Amino acid sequence: MTVLEVNHLKAYFFLEAGEVKAVDDVSFSIERGETLGLAGESGCGKSTTAYALLNLLPYPGRIVSGEVLLDGEDLTKKSPDEMRQIRWDEISMVFQGAMNALNPVLRVGDQIVEAITLHEDISVDEAYKKMEDILEVVGVDPTRASNYPHEFSGGMKQRVMIAMALVTEPKVLIADEPTTALDVTVEAQVLKLLKSLQKKFQLSVILITHDLATIAEACDRVAIMYAGQIVELADVVTIFKERLHPYTEGLIRSVPSLLGTEQLVHIPGAPPGLVTPPAGCRFHPRCPIATDICIQQEPEFREIKEKHYVACHHANQLWGKNVWK
Amino acid sequence: MTSAETLIEVRNLKKYFPVRRGFVAQLVSREQIWVKAVDDVSFDIRKNEVFVLAGESGCGKTTTGRVILNLTPPSDGSIRYGGLDLTEITKQEMKALRPKLQIIFQDPYESLNPRLSIHDSIGEALQVNRLVASREDLLQRIKMAMEDVRLYPPEDFIYRYPHMLSGGQRQRVVIARAIVTQPEFIVADEPVSMLDASIRAEILHLLKELIKKYDLTYLYITHDLASARYIGDRIAIMYLGKIVEYGPVGRVIDNPKHQYTAILVSAVPIPDPTLIHTRRAPVGEVPSPINPPPGCRFHPRCPQADEQCRQEEPPFKEVEPNHFAACWHWFDPKQWEDE
Ligand SMILES: Nc1ncnc2c1ncn2[C@@H]1O[C@H](COP(=O)(O)OP(=O)(O)OP(=O)(O)O)[C@@H](O)[C@H]1O
Ligand SMILES: Nc1ncnc2c1ncn2[C@@H]1O[C@H](COP(=O)(O)OP(=O)(O)OP(=O)(O)O)[C@@H](O)[C@H]1O
Ligand code: SF4
Ligand SMILES: [Mg+2]
Numbered sequence: 001m002t003v004l005e006v007n008h009l010k011a012y013f014f015l016e017a018g019e020v021k022a023v024d025d026v027s028f029s030i031e032r033g034e035t036l037g038l039a040g041e042s043g044c045g046k047s048t049t050a051y052a053l054l055n056l057l058p059y060p061g062r063i064v065s066g067e068v069l070l071d072g073e074d075l076t077k078k079s080p081d082e083m084r085q086i087r088w089d090e091i092s093m094v095f096q097g098a099m100n101a102l103n104p105v106l107r108v109g110d111q112i113v114e115a116i117t118l119h120e121d122i123s124v125d126e127a128y129k130k131m132e133d134i135l136e137v138v139g140v141d142p143t144r145a146s147n148y149p150h151e152f153s154g155g156m157k158q159r160v161m162i163a164m165a166l167v168t169e170p171k172v173l174i175a176d177e178p179t180t181a182l183d184v185t186v187e188a189q190v191l192k193l194l195k196s197l198q199k200k201f202q203l204s205v206i207l208i209t210h211d212l213a214t215i216a217e218a219c220d221r222v223a224i225m226y227a228g229q230i231v232e233l234a235d236v237v238t239i240f241k242e243r244l245h246p247y248t249e250g251l252i253r254s255v256p257s258l259l260g261t262e263q264l265v266h267i268p269g270a271p272p273g274l275v276t277p278p279a280g281c282r283f284h285p286r287c288p289i290a291t292d293i294c295i296q297q298e299p300e301f302r303e304i305k306e307k308h309y310v311a312c313h314h315a316n317q318l319w320g321k322n323v324w325k
Numbered sequence: 326m327t328s329a330e331t332l333i334e335v336r337n338l339k340k341y342f343p344v345r346r347g348f349v350a351q352l353v354s355r356e357q358i359w360v361k362a363v364d365d366v367s368f369d370i371r372k373n374e375v376f377v378l379a380g381e382s383g384c385g386k387t388t389t390g391r392v393i394l395n396l397t398p399p400s401d402g403s404i405r406y407g408g409l410d411l412t413e414i415t416k417q418e419m420k421a422l423r424p425k426l427q428i429i430f431q432d433p434y435e436s437l438n439p440r441l442s443i444h445d446s447i448g449e450a451l452q453v454n455r456l457v458a459s460r461e462d463l464l465q466r467i468k469m470a471m472e473d474v475r476l477y478p479p480e481d482f483i484y485r486y487p488h489m490l491s492g493g494q495r496q497r498v499v500i501a502r503a504i505v506t507q508p509e510f511i512v513a514d515e516p517v518s519m520l521d522a523s524i525r526a527e528i529l530h531l532l533k534e535l536i537k538k539y540d541l542t543y544l545y546i547t548h549d550l551a552s553a554r555y556i557g558d559r560i561a562i563m564y565l566g567k568i569v570e571y572g573p574v575g576r577v578i579d580n581p582k583h584q585y586t587a588i589l590v591s592a593v594p595i596p597d598p599t600l601i602h603t604r605r606a607p608v609g610e611v612p613s614p615i616n617p618p619p620g621c622r623f624h625p626r627c628p629q630a631d632e633q634c635r636q637e638e639p640p641f642k643e644v645e646p647n648h649f650a651a652c653w654h655w656f657d658p659k660q661w662e663d664e
């Protein structure tokens with residue numbers, strides 16, 4: 001069952017210097033109980049997509065067109081009040097860098113309790129008990145609940161934010177880089193936690209991360225973004241084993257391994273500006289196999305094989321090839 | 326590439342934070358309790374090397390970096406930089422040293438002043454320390470640093486404020502700000518954690534290039550062992566406020582001897598969804614740094630722990646040239662064979 005469907009979403013920031021086309025015609029959907037990974041270059045529009053889904057774009061950002069259907073209802077048409085309710089009950093988000101969203105003058109435990117009592121009608125004692133339980137679940141010693149945020153390490157704060165997003169038991173969780181400050185052992189714990197919650201509540205998760213190992217481990221499907229657009233979308237095994245888009249290929253081949261043996265791919269050039277993105281295929285200035293058509297025409301985002309979508313003119317010739325050799 | 330010359334010498338460094346307690350708890354006991362964030366660590370950082378500090382969340386990496394740069398005073402121990410003991414110099418002397426000693430903060434959301442444009446954030450230290458001759462010179466230097474960190478084209482970003490940037494773009498501003506003064510020593514605290522693999526590789530490459538260009542030295546703090554291996558020369562593994570193993574980065578990762586290091590290495594995820602990878606994780610919770618376990622601090626979670634581990638703190642022993650571990654029972658891959 002589809003929970004969330006995004007159609008031709010465009011979200012821009014209107015600056016004096018021009019409009020930043022951060023999300024430029026993005027479409028995808030997510031099923032109940034599924035985890036969709038969203039990866040791509042830094043600055044390509046992942047967080048902006050998340051904000052747009054929640055209708056929460058900061059000024060001077062605006063949804064320009066497109067729809068976001070949650071159980072069939074278009075969220076882009078909701079009033080701020082309606083959205084507030086939906087954000088509590090249905091969609092919850094862990095913001096990127098959210099560890100600083102903790103109030104610096106309140107004890108960590110009290111902040112979680114506040115979130116719990118706002119959402120649920122339970123006694124303060126019960127809320128404290130629940131707070132301690134959830135801290136334990138995310139691997140923070142409950143005796144530290146009386147600490148202030150600055151007394152926590154980066155990873156500890158991040159775990160608290162995840163705990164806060166989960167106390168309301170949402171339908172959809174959007175987690176923007178939720179494990180960046182976590183070391184591998186805690187990360188494994190948090191991912192396991194997400195998985196078990198998913199089973200229990202049929203929770204759908206949009207996991208935004210640049211960490212491809214996290215994607216490999218936690219996601220069912222993956223969308224790869226480049227310069228405001230999704231360039232490839234498929235199930236996780238296809239993305240790692242049969243990817244077609246040259247950007248996806250370069251991205252995956254630039255991950256260093258612990259063995260430190262392989263030659264890393266280097267994608268030449270710099271990320272494109274989003275005020276005036278390159279014409280044609282946005283990746284063409286950096287693509288090793290670009291031809292005239294790539295410069296002139298924007299490639300269509302098409303289904304090249306069942307449930308495998310790619311936006312590249314030459315996708316058909318790329319099966320099994322490493323274009324970065 | 327590392328010369329043997331020592332740039333920074335850290336000896337018996339400790340940093341304890343007092344724990345504030347509730348009113349009732351204070352009535353029950355007046356004894357002050359402490360978070361032993363850094364508890365007696367010693368190491369040398371050699372000139373022009375990348376010295377990595379790695380370990381689990383909360384083990385004291387950031388605190389160590391902050392104390393070394395004198396951003397917070399140590400509870401005990403000394404830090405020598407060149408001929409100076411940083412814990413004893415005057416404010417004046419420290420101020421003169423500042424542009425030479427930079428930090429790339431772990432969290433770019435917290436460390437950029439929201440009221441300063443990117444231009445001013447990066448340019449501030451250049452202006453304050455009179456390192457530029459003119460406005461044009463200033464603009465030139467700022468743009469160069471922006472291009473170095475792939476904030477491209479600079480004109481698109483230079484007059485924006487931090488909230489108008491993505492996470493990874495902020496992180497790159499923090500890096501640009503640290504390198505623009507051409508420092509001698511940088512504490513880089515998880516500097517590339519918010520960057521995608523491709524830009525990350527480029528920035529790590531850039532940081533390495535700068536070693537030659539500006540005669541730089543790094544303390545690189547991370548929990549990402551793969552990037553540590555990519556950029557690092559030597560590595561120290563921290564656990565609960567203490568260093569447990571150190572040596573050449575390739576050797577420590579390929580031939581870990583402390584039981585904790587071995588588990589940490591095997592916990593690194595591999596980006597391949599078809600591999601059923603047995604990620605080992607240390608059993609149980611990280612103990613609280615308030616009451617660290619006696620003996621070897623890792624013993625409550627260690628598969629090999631015995632009576633000696635529970636009682637006596639293991640000393641450092643040389644595993645192979647320049648590679649040291651403080652563990653009573655060195656790790657042997659055979660241990661895991663029949664699992
Ligand atoms: N408030 C804003 N005003 C103007 N431009 C903005 C604003 N917020 C973001 N942008 C721009 O929009 C683009 C997309 O930003 P976004 O935060 O969505 O990137 P991202 O994919 O999440 O990147 P990262 O992985 O670095 O967090 C970036 O180029 C960024 O500079
Ligand atoms: N100002 C402070 N007051 C009290 N405790 C603190 C303070 N700063 C840090 N701590 C504690 O010291 C310990 C070490 O923290 P530190 O930030 O150095 O960890 P870290 O290794 O950098 O972790 P991470 O990888 O999560 O950033 C943690 O238990 C933390 O809660
Ligand atoms: S459309 Fe052309 S430029 Fe774009 S990725 Fe494909 S081959 Fe490269
Ligand atoms: Mg982002």
Ligand SMILES: [Mg+2]
Nearest residue numbers: 154386387431
């Ligand atoms: Mg830290």
